Amino acid sequence: MRRVYFDHSATTPVHPAVAEEMYRYVNKTFGNPSSVHFFGREARKAVEEAREKVARAIGSRPEEVIFTSGGTESDLMAIKGVAYANCNKGNHIITSSVEHHAVLDNCKALEKEGFAVTVLPVDADGMVSPDSVAAAITDKTILITIMHANNEVGTIQPIHEIGRLAREKGILFHTDAVQSFGKIPVNVDELLVDFVSISGHKIYGPKGIGALYIRKGVRWLPISLGGGQERKRRPGTENVPGIAALGKAAEIAMETMADEAARLTLLRDRIIKEVMENYSNVRLNGHPTKRLPNHVNFAFEFIEGEALLLSLDLQGVAASSGSACTSGSLEPSHVLLAMGIPPEIAHGSLRITLGKDNNEEDVSYFLEVLPAIIDRLRAMSPLYHK
């Protein structure tokens, strides 16, 4: 059976050159970077080279980058690290209703600890308005955390505009760039951000590695405690193969980003066009143009997302959904609900996220198998009446 992987926002395959880089530090150069001997020094070198590569990719200095176990940990470290370090200055945090749970859940936890959290609404396209940020700022605000691009609907937020507001008021600004990094430019000075979370497995790197950019001189406290690694900002023996791989993945992403974005935008727009033209009762979720180049999200009315995914899977197409039935949480995607999409329609969402190995044939194949699936499920649905 033909297998088409259309779930690159969930995770990506590892790029062969990245895998090779990783293997070097699994097979040969296995030392602990803290060791003074030969094996240790080789490993240290790998870590520092990778740090430079990541720094170059986001336009920062190497010492402003620390390695973490992934996007989730980066978000935790940024948010709690700023909150605890600045709680004598204020206790107010601003975030949005479409953030990843790694951001939202930490904000909620801080709320229980006595912080005040404003969760900004979004418009029907999933967009946060800079005006709403401006209106939410108080003299107690110590942190704004708004994601760069949304994982479920692909909408790209006006980070630069929000960054300008934050900077004017001297408020620290974190952005979760896990989905945007490697797909659109993420430059810390252009975006005017103080903290940026990224994750390896979304950019053809391995799982279990991520990074956090921490602008030099900001007030921040480490969350993880233990050894002296990462200059005490993130202790624990460094994941050298993961770090080397992340560096390589970032480097490749920078080299290929512009071309890939152009190529995937064409594929993406073909999917959008054909689906919107050929089906009734379907809508495109997320911003029509300010969206990630590889990202499509539809809501098919009268259909449940998991059933749709299973049906696609039986045809070899791997995609995802914000439906309650797939999430285990029994509630449809908080992102779609925040955008004002009714629960029964949010249920039928289908996320298609393209990647480097996808081509026109993959898209054709998907567009070929989709109609029968939609028809079959709609025919089964008590909500559907032709």
Add this chain to the structure above:
Amino acid sequence: MRRVYFDHSATTPVHPAVAEEMYRYVNKTFGNPSSVHFFGREARKAVEEAREKVARAIGSRPEEVIFTSGGTESDLMAIKGVAYANCNKGNHIITSSVEHHAVLDNCKALEKEGFAVTVLPVDADGMVSPDSVAAAITDKTILITIMHANNEVGTIQPIHEIGRLAREKGILFHTDAVQSFGKIPVNVDELLVDFVSISGHKIYGPKGIGALYIRKGVRWLPISLGGGQERKRRPGTENVPGIAALGKAAEIAMETMADEAARLTLLRDRIIKEVMENYSNVRLNGHPTKRLPNHVNFAFEFIEGEALLLSLDLQGVAASSGSACTSGSLEPSHVLLAMGIPPEIAHGSLRITLGKDNNEEDVSYFLEVLPAIIDRLRAMSPLYHK
């Protein structure tokens, strides 16, 4: 130049079979275990199989094992997770003065937050006495955290005896088994522990992966927040290759442990015997018999550890030291000081930790190059008078 790696307590090379297992999940089976499609299900299977392997190795149920980014995170999660979950019951924590910084620093952080921490002394061999634990217990004690085997001196603690005390009083008991796991038996029911930290890169697995055993039914709260992974106990996309590799490494460790322990004990004892016989002003640090089978730690008087390591490194021998100059902290090892070793002697410590690829020739080579190094450094030392 001959290269002899004698620093297995710092980190180990990855076992070829473990590397192979890892590659499978880097190269082929790259899905996100949370995805419902084919790629996701394959990855989920890998994670659950690895969980079973780790559980089997420590005698627990699979659902009691969660995967972390390493020993440091496991320690954090155990200690803070118990503290925060039980702070309405009491605020007292018992630990020892020879713990790894990943334990000590979290205990100190909790102290600042209002918890009371008793740091138990050790005897000259680095041993914690169960009596001192018994004496320290109050009706406010909620957690005892004592390591299984010490990373610097190799001493094995009387965990079972302490566990009996903890259980009698209904106090939760955590042990950092990062150094012992894979070298000596670690069985949660024999040790009578409720939490166990382990780390992949100490058992011929990769860096950046670890596990925490959490006994079913104990009061504990997650520290990391975000997605639903690991049943909400440790969110973030699972490090599938790392997890699969840890499972494999645990499996291999169980198969080879008994034979390896016997083989390495012979090598270890040969080193101890020859060094103790051939040098004056040298002592063996740590317990003479209750020590890890692969672990030697000497204090060479009148010599500084970093100079010793660099000299050995120039001969191709990779070892480590608890000296201040190598640790970056400018204080000699807190472990050696806690054992009552004077700072100037603690400075000259040399840790030799053997592993699966070491053999008699490695030991011979080391014993051959050592005398000239010791003589040269001692001749240079103002403290030394023949």
Add this chain to the structure above:
Amino acid sequence: MYTDKVMEHFTNPRNVGEITDPSGVGEVGNPTCGDIMKIFLKVEDNIIKDIKFKTFGCGAAIATSSMVTEMAKGKTLDEAEQISNKAVAEMLDGLPPQKMHCSNLAADALKKAIEDYKKKQAV
């Protein structure tokens, strides 16, 4: 995640559709995940002669709908009423723990359809 049996019923669900002029109809909505299931009965001589379903729900919801119709077909009303959620899940070789609630939909919809029939008979 799902057993082969679940996937088989999901792929080839039995008795999909509606019955025109049914003897009884049962509809349930799952308050937890928002799914909906409808069962239509044709009853003759106290026996379920025909049964059809329509479901808006996950793979487990569709498979359990299919299974419950198959289990009920040809049974007497009393027998059909005895079909439990658990029995449906067991006939599918089990469901993942987080999907057990989906099986409630199927058995509940069947019971409601039978109730509806009985109510209509009573009038």
